[in-house]
Each structure stands twice: as C-alpha cells, then as structure tokens.
Amino acid sequence: MEILIDNIGELFDGHRIIRDTCIHIKEGRIESIGVRERADEVIDAEGKFVMPGFIDPHTHTVFAGSREFELEWKIEGKSYSEIAEMGGGILYTVKETRRASKEELVKQMEERLREMLSHGTTTVEIKSGYGLDRETEIKMLEAIQEVKRKTKMDVVPTFLAHAIPSGREAEEYTEEIISEIIPEVGKRKLAEFCDVFCEKGYFDVEQSRRILMKGREYGMLPKIHADEFSCIGCSRMAAEINAVSADHLLMAGEEEMKTLAGAGVVATLLPATPFVLNTSYPDARRMKEIGLTIALATDFNPNCYVANMQFIVQLACYKMGMMPLEALRAATINAAKAIKRDGEVGSIERGKKGDVLITNVASHKFIPYKIGVNMVRKVIKEGELVYSED
Ligand code: NIG
Numbered sequence: 296m297e298i299l300i301d302n303i304g305e306l307f308d309g310h311r312i313i314r315d316t317c318i319h320i321k322e323g324r325i326e327s328i329g330v331r332e333r334a335d336e337v338i339d340a341e342g343k344f345v346m347p348g349f350i351d352p353h354t355h356t357v358f359a360g361s362r363e364f365e366l367e368w369k370i371e372g373k374s375y376s377e378i379a380e381m382g383g384g385i386l387y388t389v390k391e392t393r394r395a396s397k398e399e400l401v402k403q404m405e406e407r408l409r410e411m412l413s414h415g416t417t418t419v420e421i422k423s424g425y426g427l428d429r430e431t432e433i434k435m436l437e438a439i440q441e442v443k444r445k446t447k448m449d450v451v452p453t454f455l456a457h458a459i460p461s462g463r464e465a466e467e468y469t470e471e472i473i474s475e476i477i478p479e480v481g482k483r484k485l486a487e488f489c490d491v492f493c494e495k496g497y498f499d500v501e502q503s504r505r506i507l508m509k510g511r512e513y514g515m516l517p518k519i520h521a522d523e524f525s526c527i528g529c530s531r532m533a534a535e536i537n538a539v540s541a542d543h544l545l546m547a548g549e550e551e552m553k554t555l556a557g558a559g560v561v562a563t564l565l566p567a568t569p570f571v572l573n574t575s576y577p578d579a580r581r582m583k584e585i586g587l588t589i590a591l592a593t594d595f596n597p598n599c600y601v602a603n604m605q606f607i608v609q610l611a612c613y614k615m616g617m618m619p620l621e622a623l624r625a626a627t628i629n630a631a632k633a634i635k636r637d638g639e640v641g642s643i644e645r646g647k648k649g650d651v652l653i654t655n656v657a658s659h660k661f662i663p664y665k666i667g668v669n670m671v672r673k674v675i676k677e678g679e680l681v682y683s684e685d
C-alpha cells in the first residue's frame with residue numbers, strides 16, 4: 296500500500312520547516328519527502344500545515360472514575376496536599392481503581408485514547424500507579440497491554456511507584472515493590488519503564504533509587520517524577536543513575552538543571568499540571584540555555600484531565616516562554632526521546648513510521664496561537680487514515 300500526502304503548504308518534519316511539499320508513505324513507513332511518486336491513494340492536505348503525530352510521553356491514562364469534585368476545592372485555594380487530606384487526590388482514585396474490573400479499566404482507557412488520537416496523539420506512554428498493591432498494579436498493566444493490542448496508537452507501558460498506600464509505611468511498601476511487584480512485572484514484560492514519585496510524603500530519594508535500580512535489573516528503564524512540589528535531591532539521583540527522563544521539574548533550580556543536562560537526562564515538562572494547580576511553571580527558557588533536551592507531555596490523570604497535546608504546546612509558548620518551533624519539537628521528536636522511540640517515531644524521515652497529522656491551519660505558528668479548538672483535521676498512523684474530522 297502506497298500513500299501520497301500531497302499539496303502540503305507547510306511541513307514540520309520534527310526538526311525544521313519545509314514549504315510546498317509532499318510525503319510518500321510505503322507499507323506504513325516514510326518512503327520519501329518531496330518526491331511526487333505514484334501511489335494507491337492520494338490524500339490532499341489542501342495547502343495546510345502538516346506535522347508528525349504528537350508523542351505524549353507521560354500520562355496516567357489507566358484509572359477508574361474522575362475527580363471533577365476537586366475543582367471547587369482548588370478554586371477555594373486548597374493545595375494538592377490539602378485536597379489529598381480532604382479525601383481527594385491519588386488515594387481517592389486508588390479506591391475507585393481497586394474496585395473496577397480490568398474490562399472497566401480498558402473501556403475507560405479506550406475512550407480517553409480516542410480523545411487523544413482525535414487531537415493528534417499517535418504514541419502515548421501510560422503509567423500504572425493507582426493500585427498500590429500487587430494485584431491492582433498488575434491489573435492496570437494488563438489493562439494497558441490489552442488496550443495496546445486494540446488501539447491503533449503506539450502504547451508504551453510504565454510501572455509507577457506512585458504513593459504510599461493508606462495505613463502503610465513507605466519503607467514497607469518499597470520492600471513489597473522491590474521483592475514482589477517489580478519481579479512479576481519484569482518477568483511478564485508488562486512494562487518498559489519504571490517510574491517513581493520522588494517527593495516529600497511519597498518516596499524519598501533512597502527509596503526511589505532502590506526502586507529504579509530494581510526496575511533496571513528487570514529490564515525496565517528508569518524515569519522519575521522529580522522536583523514537582525519540593526526539591527529533595529531527586530534530579531541529582533536521576534542523573535547519577537542515568538534516568539531516561541526527569542519529569543515535572545517545577546521546582547528545579549540551576550544546580551538540578553545543570554546536573555540533568557550533564558547526564559543527558561531528558562527534561563519532560565508537564566505545563567498542564569501547574570495550570571490546574573495554579574502554581575508556577577518550570578523555567579523552560581533557562582533549561583534551554585543550559586542545554587537540556589526538553590520534551591512536553593500532558594500528564595493526563597484525574598487531577599489534570601487533558602488529552603490534547605495542542606493545549607500543552609499552547610501553555611509551553613504562552614506560559615513557559617518556548618518558541619512555537621521549540622514547543623513542537625518538544626512535543627514530537629524530543630518527546631519520542633523521552634520514551635526511547637526516536638528511532639521509530641517523532642519525525643517525518645525516511646524509514647520511520649508514517650504517523651502524520653494534517654491540520655486545518657496554514658502554518659505551525661497557529662498551533663500555539665489558536666486556542667480552544669481542535670486544529671487536527673486528519674490523523675494518519677502508519678500510513679492508514681485513523682481519524683478524519685469529516
Ligand atoms: O504526575 N505527581 C504525581 N502524580 C500525578 C498526579 C496524580 C493524581 O493526582 O492523581 C502527576 O501529576
């Protein structure tokens with residue numbers, strides 16, 4: 296099967312801008328750019344802006360229920376930890392998720408993935424972490440595997456040590472993770488990455504290090520939720536163990552940024568989180584000056600219900616001082632780096648998967664500029680039209 300996406304007014308290939316061009320996709324892979332070859336099917340881009348599918352490298356898409364009732368508390372000025380104490384937060388979602396069947400989790404996840412896909416996301420990372428016991432964490436990861444088989448999107452599963460179950464000690468749960476959960480996840484190959492919420496009141500630096508090292512022993516590469524609410528040394532540890540990415544970094548200072556940059560750790564920024572929590576944004580400009588590779592992600596979770604990477608690009612530009620092209624690179628090729636998929640996706644280059652978005656706007660500058668509407672008109676995944684506005 297050969298497809299020609301013709302009449303592209305402006306193309307962002309994951310790196311730079313090319314004008315008036317076309318893309319030839321053969322058997323699901325990019326064959327050439329700018330060569331108008333014969334094809335079985337021609338898709339007319341109508342002179343509009345075309346780009347690679349968005350990569351969303353940090354989400355918590357598998358959970359049951361929602362937490363819309365927290366919004367009024369947030370508006371009243373309650374903080375994330377106050378909301379947790381009031382019965383909301385992660386532990387509320389844990390209760391719901393433990394109660395739900397695997398089928399129910401799959402169903403809810405599929406709905407969320409449809410929303411993501413129709414807004415242009417073609418590759419998504421999904422973390423466990425609302426089980427906080429062996430049985431439920433495994434159920435979540437199995438649900439991710441099932442969804443991975445069913446959806447057209449590429450799904451990258453991560454085991455996440457997310458919080459301390461109520462009534463238990465951090466040290467004791469860390470032991471259970473290390474001696475029981477990670478070995479099972481590893482042997483059954485249920486996750487590619489291991490992640491930990493390294494934060495005051497969650498896992499401390501040493502517990503986080505032990506979890507990530509154990510994960511690595513079982514073939515899962517380390518990722519970390521670092522410096523979100525406080526700066527307790529997570530970034531330094533992430534650099535020491537060569538984590539693939541350090542995510543959030545709202546509180547990261549000069550020292551943390553330099554250490555991460557020195558170790559080649561990708562900084563995954565999640566601007567929708569400070570947006571919903573009404574806190575300050577990470578210093579992306581400084582990170583860029585220091586030479587950090589910046590990726591963007593939604594952080595989709597019941598506290599931050601956003602499936603749309605276009606909105607993340609908008610926040611990155613308006614709130615973190617990123618330039619439109621930088622933000623688009625961060626949401627495509629750099630996001631692919633954050634999940635070690637940059638050899639396969641994240642840019643439109645010969646040999647990579649034919650994951651392409653046709654938009655209804657004239658240039659890349661509209662993606663951060665035009666807010667509150669879906670600018671994605673067609674989504675092509677591995678050469679197949681998987682979403683069309685009309
Ligand atoms: O990445 N920081 C920790 N975990 C999530 C939020 C999870 C939740 O509130 O349910 C995050 O922001």
Ligand code: FE
Pocket residue numbers: 353354355520594
């Ligand atoms: Fe997260």
